[in-house]
Amino acid sequence: GDSVTQMEGPVTLSEEAFLTINCTYTATGYPSLFWYVQYPGEGLQLLLKATKADDKGSNKGFEATYRKETTSFHLEKGSVQVSDSAVYFCALIPGGSEKLVFGKGTKLTVNP
């Protein structure tokens, strides 16, 4: 079935460090890929998305590229800030569907 696997957390970084959160997927057809972020006490927010192979999604300094050959959608940011501390979820929508399939989430803590 359709599934998303993302790196185990928690991840703790110092401010201005480089961030990578790995995400791989299994899906039938051609899925769309997403990263969502959940700040403490808030609802899930869409961070970025990519709908076809080689697309790069970007927002707020975060980037992820849809790699069909490696079935991956790794999240990167060149210089993290304390305000980036949150839980990050990789997700997909399988081809022909509209339901989001989420990974387990990765908690990021950025220290000043």
Added chain:
Amino acid sequence: DAGVTQSPTHLIKTRGQQVTLRCSPKSGHDTVSWYQQALGQGPQFIFQYYEEEERQRGNFPDRFSGHQFPNYSSELNVNALLLGDSALYLCASSPGTGLSYEQYFGPGTRLTVT
């Protein structure tokens, strides 16, 4: 502009009881989806409502049912509660069906079953 709102914020129920959770979509949105997020897990899709009809359903038993009203608000009902139903229940709305429409999530209702 109010975003997606859910009520109540927290709820404690006993095994075997029934519960109703409520969701008001973001203004201008007509599609509502419900997700269950167990502790330490990602959200799992329960079902989606559009035009007062259930359009798609995830792998949840019939104890989970829903409804959408003409004003697009929605309810999630769970019967015969089990301890395993303890979770954060998320509602998401979008201005239509299809991948081009972003789903906006509410803060969730925390259900504890004892």
